[in-house]
Amino acid sequence: MQIPVTVCDDSMLSRKNLIKALPPGWLADITECKNGLEALEACRAGRAEVLFLDLTMPIMDGLEVLERLRGEDLNTVVIVVSADFQPEVQQRVQSLGALTFIRKPITAEQLAEALRLAGLL
Amino acid sequence: MSSLYEREVLRRDALQEVLNISMGQAADTLACLIDERVHLSIPRLHDVEASRLEAFGSSLIRKPCGMLTRQSFGGFFRGEVLACFERGSKPVLLAPGLGFPVAAVERNPSELILELTNLLASACLKGVAEQLACALRFGPPSVLATASTVTDFLGRQSLIWHKALFLEISFSVDSLSLVIDLLICVPEQESRALWQGVDRMLGQEDV
Secondary structure, three states: OOEEEEEEOOOHHHHHHHHHHOOOOOOEEEEEEOOHHHHHHHHHOOOOOEEEEOOOOOOOOHHHHHHHHHOOOOOOEEEEEEOOOOHHHHHHHHHOOOOEEEEOOOOHHHHHHHHHHOOOO | OOHHHHHHHHHHHHHHHHHHHHHHHHHHHHHHHHOOOOEEOOOEEEEEEHHHHHHHHHHOOOOOEEEEEEEEEEEOOOEEEEEEEEOOOOHHHHHHHHOOOHHHHHHOOHHHHHHHHHHHHHHHHHHHHHHOOOOEEEOOOEEEEEEEEHHHHHHOOOOOOOEEEEEEEEEEEHHHOEEEEEEEEEEHHHHHHHHHHHHHHHOOOOO
Protein backbone atom coordinates (compact mmCIF):
# COMPACT_ATOMS: atom_id res chain seq x y z
CA MET A 1 0.00 0.00 0.00
CA GLN A 2 1.24 3.46 -0.82
CA ILE A 3 2.04 5.81 2.03
CA PRO A 4 0.64 9.33 1.61
CA VAL A 5 3.63 11.66 1.69
CA THR A 6 3.66 15.44 1.37
CA VAL A 7 6.80 17.32 0.37
CA CYS A 8 6.57 21.00 1.26
CA ASP A 9 9.22 23.43 0.05
CA ASP A 10 8.99 26.68 -1.87
CA SER A 11 11.88 25.51 -4.04
CA MET A 12 10.90 23.24 -6.90
CA LEU A 13 14.50 21.99 -7.10
CA SER A 14 14.46 21.05 -3.45
CA ARG A 15 11.21 19.16 -3.80
CA LYS A 16 12.49 17.27 -6.83
CA ASN A 17 15.79 16.45 -5.11
CA LEU A 18 13.99 15.13 -2.06
CA ILE A 19 11.59 12.98 -4.08
CA LYS A 20 14.52 11.65 -6.11
CA ALA A 21 16.36 10.77 -2.89
CA LEU A 22 13.51 8.66 -1.45
CA PRO A 23 14.47 4.99 -1.10
CA PRO A 24 13.93 3.05 -4.33
CA GLY A 25 10.98 0.73 -4.01
CA TRP A 26 9.48 2.71 -1.12
CA LEU A 27 5.86 3.13 -2.13
CA ALA A 28 4.71 6.69 -1.64
CA ASP A 29 1.76 8.66 -2.94
CA ILE A 30 3.39 12.08 -3.15
CA THR A 31 1.80 15.49 -2.87
CA GLU A 32 3.94 18.58 -3.48
CA CYS A 33 3.27 21.87 -1.70
CA LYS A 34 4.92 25.27 -2.14
CA ASN A 35 4.10 26.78 1.23
CA GLY A 36 2.96 25.91 4.72
CA LEU A 37 -0.68 26.65 4.13
CA GLU A 38 -0.85 24.14 1.28
CA ALA A 39 0.93 21.61 3.50
CA LEU A 40 -1.54 22.11 6.30
CA GLU A 41 -4.40 21.52 3.88
CA ALA A 42 -2.67 18.35 2.62
CA CYS A 43 -2.36 17.10 6.21
CA ARG A 44 -6.03 17.82 6.90
CA ALA A 45 -7.00 16.01 3.69
CA GLY A 46 -5.14 12.88 4.82
CA ARG A 47 -2.40 13.26 2.22
CA ALA A 48 0.45 13.40 4.71
CA GLU A 49 1.19 10.41 6.85
CA VAL A 50 4.69 11.77 6.45
CA LEU A 51 5.35 15.47 5.90
CA PHE A 52 8.76 16.66 4.71
CA LEU A 53 8.71 20.28 5.77
CA ASP A 54 10.96 23.22 4.87
CA LEU A 55 11.06 26.12 7.34
CA THR A 56 11.75 29.31 5.38
CA MET A 57 8.77 29.70 3.06
CA PRO A 58 6.34 32.41 1.95
CA ILE A 59 2.69 32.63 3.10
CA MET A 60 3.18 30.26 6.04
CA ASP A 61 6.56 29.10 7.30
CA GLY A 62 7.39 25.67 8.64
CA LEU A 63 7.38 26.68 12.30
CA GLU A 64 3.82 27.92 12.01
CA VAL A 65 2.80 24.67 10.33
CA LEU A 66 4.25 22.75 13.28
CA GLU A 67 2.46 25.03 15.75
CA ARG A 68 -0.86 24.56 13.96
CA LEU A 69 -0.43 20.80 13.59
CA ARG A 70 0.15 20.52 17.32
CA GLY A 71 -3.26 22.04 17.95
CA GLU A 72 -5.00 19.56 15.67
CA ASP A 73 -5.42 15.84 16.09
CA LEU A 74 -3.62 14.83 12.91
CA ASN A 75 -1.62 11.68 12.57
CA THR A 76 1.31 13.18 10.68
CA VAL A 77 4.99 12.40 11.14
CA VAL A 78 6.93 15.59 10.39
CA ILE A 79 10.50 15.51 9.14
CA VAL A 80 11.93 19.01 8.86
CA VAL A 81 14.31 19.60 5.96
CA SER A 82 15.89 23.02 6.17
CA ALA A 83 18.96 25.11 5.40
CA ASP A 84 18.43 26.97 8.67
CA PHE A 85 20.14 24.56 11.01
CA GLN A 86 20.93 26.79 13.98
CA PRO A 87 20.80 24.80 17.22
CA GLU A 88 17.94 26.96 18.54
CA VAL A 89 15.90 26.25 15.41
CA GLN A 90 16.48 22.51 15.70
CA GLN A 91 15.43 22.56 19.35
CA ARG A 92 12.34 24.57 18.48
CA VAL A 93 11.15 22.19 15.75
CA GLN A 94 11.67 19.19 17.99
CA SER A 95 9.78 20.85 20.84
CA LEU A 96 6.95 21.47 18.38
CA GLY A 97 6.74 17.77 17.64
CA ALA A 98 8.87 17.20 14.56
CA LEU A 99 10.36 13.72 14.52
CA THR A 100 13.74 14.80 13.25
CA PHE A 101 15.68 17.48 11.41
CA ILE A 102 17.65 17.08 8.20
CA ARG A 103 20.02 19.79 7.08
CA LYS A 104 19.97 20.79 3.42
CA PRO A 105 21.31 19.73 1.00
CA ILE A 106 19.90 16.31 1.82
CA THR A 107 21.36 12.91 1.04
CA ALA A 108 19.52 9.67 0.33
CA GLU A 109 21.19 8.15 3.44
CA GLN A 110 19.85 10.89 5.74
CA LEU A 111 16.40 10.49 4.28
CA ALA A 112 16.43 6.71 4.70
CA GLU A 113 17.64 7.13 8.29
CA ALA A 114 14.76 9.52 9.05
CA LEU A 115 12.24 7.07 7.58
CA ARG A 116 13.74 4.25 9.63
CA LEU A 117 13.39 6.46 12.72
CA ALA A 118 9.72 6.92 11.84
CA GLY A 119 9.34 3.17 11.53
CA LEU A 120 8.43 3.52 7.89
CA LEU A 121 11.36 1.68 6.39
CA MET B 1 4.96 26.82 -21.10
CA SER B 2 7.86 26.85 -23.54
CA SER B 3 10.92 24.82 -22.63
CA LEU B 4 13.03 28.01 -22.61
CA TYR B 5 10.67 29.57 -20.09
CA GLU B 6 10.65 26.38 -18.01
CA ARG B 7 14.43 26.31 -18.05
CA GLU B 8 14.61 29.91 -16.88
CA VAL B 9 12.14 29.21 -14.05
CA LEU B 10 14.18 26.16 -13.00
CA ARG B 11 17.47 28.10 -13.08
CA ARG B 12 16.13 30.93 -10.96
CA ASP B 13 14.54 28.50 -8.52
CA ALA B 14 17.86 26.65 -8.29
CA LEU B 15 19.85 29.83 -7.65
CA GLN B 16 17.40 30.88 -4.94
CA GLU B 17 17.82 27.49 -3.28
CA VAL B 18 21.61 27.74 -3.55
CA LEU B 19 21.34 31.09 -1.80
CA ASN B 20 18.98 29.69 0.81
CA ILE B 21 21.47 26.97 1.73
CA SER B 22 24.35 29.46 1.78
CA MET B 23 22.40 31.84 4.02
CA GLY B 24 21.78 29.00 6.45
CA GLN B 25 25.53 28.49 6.75
CA ALA B 26 26.14 32.22 7.19
CA ALA B 27 23.40 32.51 9.82
CA ASP B 28 24.80 29.57 11.75
CA THR B 29 28.28 31.13 11.73
CA LEU B 30 26.88 34.37 13.15
CA ALA B 31 24.55 32.61 15.61
CA CYS B 32 27.45 30.62 17.07
CA LEU B 33 29.44 33.81 17.62
CA ILE B 34 26.69 35.85 19.26
CA ASP B 35 24.72 33.00 20.82
CA GLU B 36 21.43 34.33 19.48
CA ARG B 37 18.94 33.08 16.88
CA VAL B 38 19.45 34.72 13.51
CA HIS B 39 16.36 35.02 11.32
CA LEU B 40 16.66 34.60 7.56
CA SER B 41 14.64 36.06 4.73
CA ILE B 42 13.50 34.19 1.65
CA PRO B 43 16.14 34.99 -0.98
CA ARG B 44 14.96 36.95 -4.00
CA LEU B 45 16.43 37.72 -7.41
CA HIS B 46 16.09 41.03 -9.24
CA ASP B 47 17.01 41.93 -12.81
CA VAL B 48 18.04 45.56 -12.50
CA GLU B 49 18.61 48.22 -15.12
CA ALA B 50 20.89 51.07 -14.11
CA SER B 51 18.42 53.51 -15.64
CA ARG B 52 15.55 52.16 -13.53
CA LEU B 53 16.93 52.13 -9.99
CA GLU B 54 13.71 53.54 -8.61
CA ALA B 55 11.80 50.50 -9.81
CA PHE B 56 14.45 48.31 -8.20
CA GLY B 57 14.03 50.17 -4.90
CA SER B 58 10.27 49.56 -5.00
CA SER B 59 10.71 45.85 -5.61
CA LEU B 60 12.88 45.25 -2.53
CA ILE B 61 11.30 43.65 0.53
CA ARG B 62 12.38 46.69 2.54
CA LYS B 63 14.10 49.84 1.42
CA PRO B 64 17.39 49.26 3.21
CA CYS B 65 18.57 52.50 4.77
CA GLY B 66 21.51 52.85 7.11
CA MET B 67 25.25 52.33 7.07
CA LEU B 68 26.31 50.90 3.71
CA THR B 69 29.34 48.75 3.14
CA ARG B 70 30.66 46.89 0.13
CA GLN B 71 32.87 43.92 -0.53
CA SER B 72 33.98 42.94 -3.99
CA PHE B 73 34.58 39.40 -5.13
CA GLY B 74 36.07 37.75 -8.19
CA GLY B 75 36.99 34.40 -9.62
CA PHE B 76 34.47 32.29 -11.55
CA PHE B 77 32.24 35.35 -11.67
CA ARG B 78 32.70 38.87 -10.35
CA GLY B 79 30.58 41.31 -8.52
CA GLU B 80 30.16 43.01 -5.19
CA VAL B 81 28.12 42.64 -2.06
CA LEU B 82 26.38 45.74 -0.75
CA ALA B 83 25.45 45.42 2.90
CA CYS B 84 23.07 47.76 4.67
CA PHE B 85 22.95 47.86 8.45
CA GLU B 86 19.49 49.23 9.00
CA ARG B 87 19.17 52.50 10.85
CA GLY B 88 18.25 51.71 14.45
CA SER B 89 20.30 48.52 14.51
CA LYS B 90 22.57 48.30 17.53
CA PRO B 91 25.80 46.68 16.39
CA VAL B 92 27.39 47.54 19.72
CA LEU B 93 25.36 44.69 21.24
CA LEU B 94 27.34 42.31 19.03
CA ALA B 95 30.69 43.54 20.34
CA PRO B 96 31.14 40.98 23.16
CA GLY B 97 30.22 38.05 20.90
CA LEU B 98 32.58 39.16 18.19
CA GLY B 99 35.39 39.95 20.64
CA PHE B 100 35.34 43.74 20.19
CA PRO B 101 35.76 46.15 23.14
CA VAL B 102 32.35 47.77 23.72
CA ALA B 103 33.80 51.24 24.37
CA ALA B 104 35.72 51.19 21.09
CA VAL B 105 32.61 50.13 19.14
CA GLU B 106 30.58 52.89 20.81
CA ARG B 107 33.14 55.44 19.62
CA ASN B 108 33.40 54.01 16.13
CA PRO B 109 31.27 51.04 15.00
CA SER B 110 32.85 50.87 11.51
CA GLU B 111 35.40 48.18 12.30
CA LEU B 112 32.79 45.85 13.76
CA ILE B 113 30.44 46.53 10.87
CA LEU B 114 33.18 45.73 8.38
CA GLU B 115 33.91 42.52 10.25
CA LEU B 116 30.23 41.58 10.07
CA THR B 117 30.11 42.42 6.36
CA ASN B 118 33.07 40.16 5.74
CA LEU B 119 31.64 37.37 7.87
CA LEU B 120 28.21 37.31 6.23
CA ALA B 121 29.24 38.13 2.66
CA SER B 122 32.06 35.63 2.54
CA ALA B 123 30.02 32.89 4.27
CA CYS B 124 27.19 33.35 1.77
CA LEU B 125 29.43 33.45 -1.28
CA LYS B 126 31.56 30.54 -0.11
CA GLY B 127 28.34 28.53 0.15
CA VAL B 128 27.40 29.56 -3.39
CA ALA B 129 30.88 28.68 -4.71
CA GLU B 130 30.83 25.32 -2.96
CA GLN B 131 27.47 24.35 -4.43
CA LEU B 132 28.35 25.56 -7.91
CA ALA B 133 31.76 23.86 -7.66
CA CYS B 134 33.68 27.00 -8.50
CA ALA B 135 36.16 29.29 -6.79
CA LEU B 136 35.59 32.85 -5.61
CA ARG B 137 38.00 35.23 -3.87
CA PHE B 138 37.17 38.27 -1.82
CA GLY B 139 38.46 41.81 -1.52
CA PRO B 140 38.46 43.71 1.77
CA PRO B 141 35.17 45.32 2.85
CA SER B 142 34.85 49.10 3.00
CA VAL B 143 32.31 51.65 4.22
CA LEU B 144 30.41 53.41 1.42
CA ALA B 145 28.10 55.71 3.36
CA THR B 146 27.11 56.19 6.97
CA ALA B 147 23.42 56.74 6.18
CA SER B 148 21.87 56.07 2.79
CA THR B 149 19.51 53.81 0.95
CA VAL B 150 21.11 51.41 -1.49
CA THR B 151 19.27 52.85 -4.48
CA ASP B 152 20.11 56.46 -3.55
CA PHE B 153 23.73 55.47 -3.23
CA LEU B 154 23.76 53.61 -6.55
CA GLY B 155 22.04 56.57 -8.20
CA ARG B 156 24.94 58.84 -7.24
CA GLN B 157 27.58 56.55 -8.74
CA SER B 158 28.91 56.10 -12.25
CA LEU B 159 27.93 52.48 -12.55
CA ILE B 160 30.05 50.20 -14.68
CA TRP B 161 27.00 48.12 -15.62
CA HIS B 162 23.80 48.81 -17.53
CA LYS B 163 22.05 45.67 -16.34
CA ALA B 164 22.81 43.50 -13.34
CA LEU B 165 21.40 40.61 -11.37
CA PHE B 166 20.87 41.44 -7.71
CA LEU B 167 20.42 38.70 -5.13
CA GLU B 168 18.55 40.04 -2.11
CA ILE B 169 18.87 38.41 1.29
CA SER B 170 18.57 39.63 4.84
CA PHE B 171 19.47 38.57 8.34
CA SER B 172 17.96 39.84 11.55
CA VAL B 173 18.47 39.28 15.24
CA ASP B 174 15.38 40.40 17.15
CA SER B 175 17.01 40.46 20.57
CA LEU B 176 19.76 42.77 19.31
CA SER B 177 17.51 44.98 17.14
CA LEU B 178 19.76 44.12 14.23
CA VAL B 179 18.73 44.01 10.57
CA ILE B 180 21.31 43.47 7.86
CA ASP B 181 20.32 43.45 4.19
CA LEU B 182 22.74 42.02 1.68
CA LEU B 183 22.46 42.73 -2.02
CA ILE B 184 24.83 40.67 -4.12
CA CYS B 185 25.32 42.53 -7.40
CA VAL B 186 26.46 40.56 -10.43
CA PRO B 187 26.75 42.69 -13.61
CA GLU B 188 25.13 41.19 -16.68
CA GLN B 189 28.44 40.39 -18.36
CA GLU B 190 29.43 38.36 -15.26
CA SER B 191 26.08 36.72 -14.65
CA ARG B 192 26.60 34.46 -17.68
CA ALA B 193 29.27 32.58 -15.74
CA LEU B 194 26.99 32.39 -12.70
CA TRP B 195 24.16 30.90 -14.77
CA GLN B 196 26.63 28.53 -16.40
CA GLY B 197 27.51 27.31 -12.90
CA VAL B 198 23.82 26.85 -12.10
CA ASP B 199 23.27 24.92 -15.33
CA ARG B 200 26.26 22.71 -14.53
CA MET B 201 24.84 22.00 -11.09
CA LEU B 202 21.50 21.11 -12.67
CA GLY B 203 23.27 18.88 -15.17
CA GLN B 204 21.75 20.67 -18.12
CA GLU B 205 24.68 22.48 -19.69
CA ASP B 206 23.67 21.30 -23.10
CA VAL B 207 19.99 22.18 -22.86
